[in-house]
């Protein structure tokens with residue numbers, strides 16, 4: 024594990040995550056989540072669906088970014104950045120896995136903020152290239168690219184993405200329901216095996232060939248078609264209800 | 276499957292399975308319908324039958340089957356659609372029930388564990404095709420996993436309406452569903468998928484469905500449903516207390532744009548690409564169908 | 576906010592962009608009323624944008640839009656996830672995004688006002704978000720508040736004590752407040768206002784105009800000429 028992963032996974036990373044509840048606020052408002060027990064089920068379900076998809080996309084993005092890093096580019100190859108077609112294609116894969124427009128907007132807002140923050144923390148032509156190709160990428164796509172630039176392998180990127188999928192809702196539930204924060208952290212701790220398993224599988228998914236034929240940066244979108252696409256219909260409904268709510272504390 | 280009753284036909288849903296005059300397509304391989312199914316096909320649907328759905332099935336009691344059925348619709352002369360292929364393969368039996376309509380009639384119980392079933396659908400340029408089924412599909416346990424693959428391709432200007440009855444996951448089943456829908460630019464499709472978590476009062480077996488829709492070479496919708504892990508099924512993030520999940524995809528350019536909306540247990544979701552997904556959760560199949568229906572007359 | 580953002584990766588040194596003015600202070604002290612007054616006074620001479628950080632609704636943004644003091648599209652609301660002070664101090668990303676969105680859509684701008692969601696006395700704006708900040712107190716908390724200090728009172732570039740019209744009713748002594756504030760603020764300005772009765776708001780507007788002038792002087796770039804100001 025690369026130490027940068029700690030920075031990326033830290034909820035204090037100032038990238039706007041604190042204002043997203045990942046559906047938890049609406050779940051609390053509708054009574055679907057009332058206590059710690061409900062929250063445990065909510066988090067587990069979120070992790071094995073949305074979290075799994077995010078982890079796979081982040082791993083794929085990290086693998087793609089790694090092939091674009093300046094020192095990965097053979098002499099005479101593209102000097103830096105690039106990968107436009109790859110970024111667009113991977114982001115489209117994220118779109119196809121996010122049926123809810125509200126969820127797409129939330130994912131893109133978080134991706135844009137993360138990318139902006141990361142470009143100041145870890146300046147890199149790879150991130151410039153991503154921002155140029157997709158100014159507001161889906162969060163997992165941004166996260167994977169940032170992880171690569173910060174020196175993390177795809178498995179770390181996947182782990183950060185999966186973890187991100189549960190920490191936001193967990194913190195939100197603490198605030199909204201007045202739950203015991205220690206009890207909620209215990210819930211998060213019980214998810215560690217699942218987090219590890221998801222990250223491991225995500226990193227093992229096929230990724231674009233890291234040593235592409237000369238001249239072309241590795242952009243093999245076809246391998247991304249098979250990435251996980253687990254749907255969470257209840258989250259979609261919650262997200263759509265949330266954007267239409269007149270009062271809300273969290274963006275999503 | 277035995278004596279399937281006609282499908283539930285709630286208001287604004289797909290037209291009932293009343294067969295029109297069956298025109299004989301040129302290149303057709305047919306398997307004879309069992310008497311009972313034929314009788315049902317010829318009978319007007321009884322609303323009271325809707326509830327029985329898949330419940331009144333006998334056990335499987337047969338060996339695993341491998342089947343590959345196919346349908347192809349093309350534009351023939353004088354602006355008519357011709358079914359250039361209608362190849363049944365038991366237990367997947369196909370019957371033309373209208374000029375542009377085919378019904379899927381299961382001629383054996385199941386799918387059963389171990390079954391490998393596949394249906395190919397091709398809609399040629401400018402052609403139209405509707406595919407429906409006469410009854411819900413009851414997935415039963417058996418030896419190993421049952422697999423159902425549907426591969427559909429719609430050419431430019433073609434339109435496919437694929438609205439089978441629900442898949443019911445009987446206790447103990449292990450099922451895998453794979454749908455690959457590809458649309459050329461200018462093609463459109465309506466695709467319904469409904470999964471019912473077990474017969475009445477029954478815990479569902481396991482099911483993993485994967486749906487991939489690609490439009491003009493770009494991914495439009497990819498979604499997987501996993502059912503049968505109690506820790507996930509009941510999650511308020513996934514299915515909550517629903518017993519059914521379903522969606523209707525409108526892929527490609529629709530004559531009538533669908534407005535985004537959210538209601539009790541359902542949402543109309545405009546996709547990033549050309550298409551809209553109606554997504555619903557419900558306590559039972561009847562309400563699921565209601566939630567998937569659109570207010571307008573040409574809903575699925 | 577839309578997803579069609581161009582790549583606006585600004586150097587954080589402030590060149591070629593508007594002055595960002597944070598307006599903080601406890602809930603109900605009159606921040607939104609002050610923003611409305613500033614927009615009314617400065618609107619004719621400056622190109623403005625406003626970001627609100629409502630706690631639970633888009634109340635403030637809606638109020639400002641209804642007040643008709645500014646083109647409604649120039650008022651953007653940010654949700655703060657139960658933590659209004661986090662959004663202006665520890666994790667300013669959403670606010671920066673909102674500010675940059677305004678600058679991108681309507682820019683160049685002279686001034687972007689960011690109103691906080693309402694905080695306790697310890698909350699201040701991050702220097703990464705606000706170039707200058709005003710802390711708004713009101714007299715109804717009693718005349719001891721300035722003496723108690725806190726980062727908002729002590730470090731804000733301008734302290735505004737609002738609702739002076741209520742001072743007799745709550746028994747607040749304005750001279751005491753003025754003296755105590757001066758003592759903890761190390762000479763930085765304090766202004767007394769009754770925005771309800773339209774008293775004093777123009778003095779705040781003058782102070783803001785001065786800040787915008789100074790900012791323009793230091794940070795203007797040839798590519799982003801600023802409007803001629805008519806204070």
Ligand SMILES: Nc1nc2c(ncn2[C@@H]2O[C@H](COP(=O)(O)OP(=O)(O)O)[C@@H](O)[C@H]2O)c(=O)[nH]1
Nearest residue numbers: 601602603604605606607608737738769770771
């Ligand atoms: N009496 C009096 N009321 C005021 C004054 N300024 C604002 N208010 C009222 O105080 C309430 C809170 O003002 P608002 O601007 O929304 O406070 P904010 O929460 O700090 O933004 C509103 O009802 C205002 O009308 C003032 O100078 N005097």
Ligand SMILES: [Mg+2]
Nearest residue numbers: 606607635690
């Ligand atoms: Mg206010």
